Amino acid sequence: MTDASSPTDPIPPSDGAREHGQRDHIGATSPRRGRFPGFLTRGSLDVQSKLLVMLLAVSVLAALVVGAVGYLNGRDSLQAAALNQVTSLREARITELKRSFTQFTDTVVAQTRNASVIGATKAFESGWDELRNRPVSNADRQKVDDWYADTLVPQLDRASGGTADPQQFAPTSDPQAYLQARYTAPFTDYDEAIAQDDAGDGSAWSKAHAEYQPYFKQAVETVGYEDLLLMNTDGDVVYSAYSGADLGTNLDDGPYRESNLATGYRDALRLTTSDGFVVTDFQRYVPSLNVPTLWVMSPVGEDGKVIGVLAVQVPLALISAVMTGDQGWKADGLGDTGESYLVGDDRLMRSYPRQLLQHPAQYERDVVAAGTAPAVAKRQVQVKGSVLLQEVDTTPVSRALQGKTGTVIDSDYRGKEVLAAYAPLEVDGLRWVVVAQMDTSEAFAPVNTFARNLALALVGIIVLVSLLSLVLAQVFVRPIRRLQRAVNRVSAGELGVEVRTKAGDEIGDLGLAFNDMSRSLQVKQDLLDEQRRQNDSLLLTMMPEDVAKRYKQGDDTIAADHQDVAVVYADLIGFDDFAKGLSAEESLALVNDLWRSLDEAAGRYGIERVRTTRAGYLASCGLSVPRVDNVRRVVEWAEESQRVLERFNGQHGSRVGLRAGIDAGQVTSGLVGRASLVYDMWGDAVNLAYRVQGIAPSPGVYATQRVVDKLGDRDGIVDAGEVQTQSGPQRIWKLEQVQS
CATH class of the missing domain: 3.30.70.1230 (Nucleotide cyclase, GGDEF domain)
Structure with a gap:
């Protein structure tokens, strides 16, 4: 505020003068007052145009509101239905996968208690011991080396896309070299190898093979095992149904000692009962040409003593059939994009994605666009599989690995927005994740169709309302124009002007009101005189009476x-x-x-x-x-x-x-x-x-x-x-x- 001033300065009167000056104008009339409001002025729309715009705006807004409500409700309903569907699919896949694994492991455990398996384990172990004392000829060794160099390694290189050294797989024991020379090296195809019962060398091992090979061959072909192995308690693979590169190898010091077969074998030996079993997670296995391999193993026992281990290679087709519903996606109500798949704790797939099986070229383009290395994507298309190849680092997988179960709308491994249901899967010691999903573009397709139909209907409404508005505007504006002419006469000073009108609507009421206004102009004049008297009273509140009197006199x-x-x-x-x-x-x-x-x-x-x-x-x-x-x-x-x-x-x-x-x-x-x-x-x-x-x-x-x-x-x-x-x-x- 003001703290000091010059001794001769008067108190500034400007604020008060302005205040009083404004009060002096109380009751003044603007020169523009008296003109009828709402009529066309320069730069504004006339009533007809405003009416047209209003009708269009109301119609379009109503259509948009109804469409928006329908769209949102439809989207929510479809989303809930789609999430329920993928959730049901997720639970069905988990139940079926657990059932299949239980059935498979029960079959393996039952095999270990079978007299034929027990007898075969003892017979192959006895034949193996006999081969320890049988020398291997240079011809046999050369035959095996040639098979590795000319058959296994080229096939392995083609399957894995790498370059392997044949020497790293060379036999490390005489029995291994002897058996592979007679049961492995003669064949370039595993189906040929499993068909041979007896190599005719007269050994005890060949005698056991001739006796039990038909049994194991039938078991493999009936159940669909990828392979069946028998190992003794010293880590030697004493039998292989397909007589592959792992026949005769030692799992403790051989070339496959770091494989999941060796890890599972050691875990199986530590089991205290023959009713137990071990399931290994997928790992690439060289004798199977580096194909991801999962093993189920159970100890073979007799009289309470473990005499060996039975290992069965689980076929990928078993898991694929469960997760794809035998590729009956549409029959399961999954449309064109719905699917379910498995992911391990390393965030790599454990099953085949639908798009890879149905549209491999498009799959390759999508996963590369989402960040997968082009070489990896190309490799998946070449081998027609994504197990241990396709990484799935998505929100559903992350949450499921944290032990959570739920649903979410998020991007998947292809970069597509999906409705996904996820859950952790603990089965026989494996820590996997099950994800069931459907593309939102398909789930919300009916809503998008509705939106397109709504847009077309909106265009039709606009055209229809525009034509109707033109006609209605003419009808509504005609009496208003008559009223405008009467107002102009009054504004020119003519009193007692009336318009011909009748009551019944707002415009008619407006005409009647105008007539009342015209008849009451004299009354308004009297009110103005009264206002002047009030202004005089107000003047007395601003100055003493004698001063006000002199002011009104014109001093x-x-x-x-x-x-x-x-x-x-x-x-x-x-x-x-x-x-x-x-x-x-x-x-x-x-x-x-x-x-x-x-x-x-x-x-x-x-x-x-x-x-x-x-x-x-x-x-x-x-x-x-x-x-x-x-x-x-x-x-x-x-x-x-x-x-x-x-x-x-x-x-x-x-x-x-x-x-x-x-x-x-x-x-x-x-x-x-x-x-x-x-x-x-x-x-x-x-x-x-x-x-x-x-x-x-x-x-x-x-x-x-x-x-x-x-x-x-x-x-x-x-x-x-x-x-x-x-x-x-x-x-x-x-x-x-x-x-x-």
Whole structure:
């Protein structure tokens, strides 16, 4: 607010002058008033155009709202149905996979308790021991080496895409070389090898092979094993149904000692009962040409003693048949994109994806676009499989590996948005993940079709409504134009104009209302006269009656001198800091509330407000009505104003103070200005009161010596310094509040 001013500066009247000037225009009529609202002006639309736009907007909006509600509800329903479908598929696949594994492992365990398997294990072990003492000819060794170099390694290189060294697979024992020379090397195809029962060498091992090979061959072909092996307790593979490269190898120190076959074999030996079994996770196995291989193993026992281990290679077709439903996706209600698949804890697939089986070229493009290495994608298409090749690092897999079960809409391994149901799968020690999914593009296809139909219907509605709106607009606008012509006649000064109309709708009611308006113009004129009288009353609230009378008479200069008038100028301290966080409207409203409270106090003490600004309040006592105790009344009003501010601070948590200056003496009052008049007061007493309130920065009531002398023996008067005036220094006193 204002802290100080020049001794000769008058109190700035600009704010009050503007305020009073605005009040002088109360009741004034704009030159444009009286024109009928809503008709065409330059740059705006006429009623007909607005009506046309309105009808179109309402129709289009209604269609859009109905379509949006239908679209969202349909999408939610389809989403719920699709998620229920993939969830059911997930549970069905888990149940079927567990059932298949249980059935498979039960079959393997039952085999180990079969007398033929027990007899075969003992017979092959005996034949193996006999071969330890039978020398191997150089011809046999060369035959085996040639088979590795000319048959196994080329096939392995083609299958794996690498380059293998034949020496790393070379036999490490005489029995291995002997058996592979007679049962492995003669054949280039495993189906030929399994068909041979007896090599005709007369050995005990060949005798056992001739006896038991038909049995194992039938078991392999009936159940669909990829291979069946027998190992003794020393780690030797003493029998292989297909007589592959692992025949005769040792799982403890041979070339396949790091394979899952060797790991599962060692775990199986540690089992304490022949009813137990071990299932290994998929791992690439060289004798199977590096194809991912899963083994089920169970110890072979006799009289409570483990005499060997039976290992069965689980066919990939078993898992694929379960996860693809024997490729009957559509029969399972999965449409063109639904599928289910397995993922291991290494985030690599354990089953075949649908798209790879049905559309390999598109599958390759999609997975490469989603981040799979082109060589890996190409390899999957070449081998027609993705086990241990395709990485699936997606949200469903991550959540399932954390042990969570649920559904989600997210991108899959192809980068396609899908509705997926996921769950962890714990089966026989394997930690896998089952995911069932369907592309959202297919799941929401009916909704998209509905959206297209809605768009076509919307276009038709717009055309139809446009034609209908043109006709209706003409009908609606015709009576309005008649009314417009009548309004123009009235605006030209013609009274008593009426339009031909009838009630029944809003336009008819408008015509009747216009006729009433035309007949009541004289009444309105009388009301204007009454308004002028009210303006006169308002004028009296802005200035004394004698001044107002002289002003209405047209006097150019209106002023009057007054003797012995008590003058007070009050200034708000700290309001700007309080109002920093407020808007302009909020700040002004609070100031107006303060002035209103001070005006009410002024009325009680006989104080006459001269004018106010946003910061200051100028008032007097004894100006219009002479009062003997005018000084006392002003001081009491100033103290009451301090209490008003204390209540304000308590209500708003502010620290606004009142700094008031009081003087008494001769003043002059009158109207100032021409275009915007303001009733003002000036003189030495006014100037000194203004300067007195600025003597100290802190709030309080400050008075001149003249005021203190009139107060008599009042308590709480403190010396506050002095100010210099044209007549010399003036002593200033601070009036402390006196407790009543």
